[in-house]
Amino acid sequence: MSDFRYSDEERAAIYRVIAERRDMRHFLPDPVDPTALQRLLNAAHHAPSVGLMQPWRFIRITQSALRQQIHALVEQERQQTAHALGEREAEFLRLKVEGILQCGEVIVAALCDGRERYVFGRRTLPEMDLASVSCAIQNIWLAARAEGLGMGWVSIFDPEELARLLNMPEGAKPVAVLCLGHVPAFYAQPMLIEEGWAEAKPLSEMLMEDEWENRNNQEFPNE
Template identity: 50%
Template sequence: MPDPDRRFTDAEREAVHALMQLRRDMRHFRPGCTVAPAVIARLQAAVLAAPSVGLMQPLRVLRITDAALRAALAQCVDAERLRTAAVLGPRGDDFLALKVEGLRECAELWALVLAPDDGTVFGRRTLAREMAWCSAGAAVENLWLAARAEHLGLGWVSLFDPQDLVRLLNLPDGAQPLGLLCISPVDHFYPAPMLMRTGWRQPRAPRVLFGENGWSGLQDDAPGP
C-alpha cells in the first residue's frame, strides 16, 4: 500500500500533469496486438481506485473476448454511425470521413455498464442517477490515464443504440450501457485531440468554463454540433 502521506516531487507532479495533457481519445490502433495480463491487472486496479459517491461503485466492466460478439457490437456501431450522419445534415459527409471507432482492430474491447441501482442514498438522495454517472465517469478517467501511462491508446465509443447492447450483453433490468472501450497499442498518439486536428470542433476558452458566484460570471459560446 502506498504511503498515504507521500509528498510528490516536482518531477512527479510534472509527470502527472503531463499525463493529463497527453491523454487522447484514440481511434487508430495497431492491429494484431495483445495486452499482457499484468497490464490488464494494473488497468483494473486504476478503475478500483477511482472515487465513487457513497462508495457505490456502479460501473461494471465486461471484457469482450468472443469474436462473434465483438463483430456484432461493431455492426451496432456501424449502424449508429450512419444514423448520426443522417441527422447532422450538411456535416454528415464530414462526420462519415472521421474514424470514430476501432472495435475491429483494438487488442482489448471492454463494455461499460451502469449496474442497476443498489439503493445507495449517501451523497445521492436528490441526484441518484446523476451521481452514478459521475462515479462511472471518474472510473473511466482513471483508466484512461493508466492506459496512457502504459503507452496504450484508449477510445471511448458511444455510437450505438443502448437497447442493442442490452440484448447482446444480456443485461439485467435497470442496467444501462455507457460505452465501448477500445484499448490497444498504437503507432503514435495524436499530437492534439482528433476533433481539433480535423477541424470538427475546437475547445472552449477557459473564461467560458470558469466563473464566480453564479452563472452570470461565465461567458457564453456556441461551438455547434
C-alpha cells in the same frame, strides 16, 4: 505544516499524463499484456464513487463474433448520427469514430443494476452513479496513457440493444465501449481538432465567479 505533496518529478508526470491523454481511434492489432490490463482495471476500481456504491461493471469482450456484433451496433448508430447532423453528415462520415475491430482489447463499461437502493449522495442527484463510472473510465484512460497504450471511448450505440446483446440484467446500462491497445502514434492534439471538426474552448470561457455569467455572444455550432 505537513507537506503532503509528491516530488516535483511525480507531480510533473501526473500533469503530463492528463495533458497527453487522447481519445484514440487508430490501433495496432498487437495484444495487450494481461498484467498491464489488470493494472488498468485495478486503477478503474480505485475510482471515487458516491456513497461507495461502486456502480461500475466491466465486460471484457473476447469472442471475435461478439466484437463484430458490437461493431455492427455502432455502425448502425453512426449512420443515424450522421443523418441527424444534417449539413455536416458527409463530414461526419469521413471521421473515424471507433477502432473496435482493430484494437487489442474491447471492454464494455456499464452501470450495475439495483442502483435505486443507493440513496447516499444520490437523493437529489441520481446521475452521480454515472459520474462515478465516468471517473473509473478516466482512471483507465490515464493509466493506459502512462503504460503507453491508447484508449478510445465509443458512445455511439443504442444502450438497450447493447444491453440485450450482452445479456445484462434489467436496470443495468452500458455506458461505453472502450477500445484499448497499442497505437502507431498518439495524436498531437485531440483527433477532432486535427480533423477540423471542432475547436477546443479555453478554460477562461468556462470559469465564473460567485454566480452564473450569461455569455450570449458565444456560438454553439452543431457538434
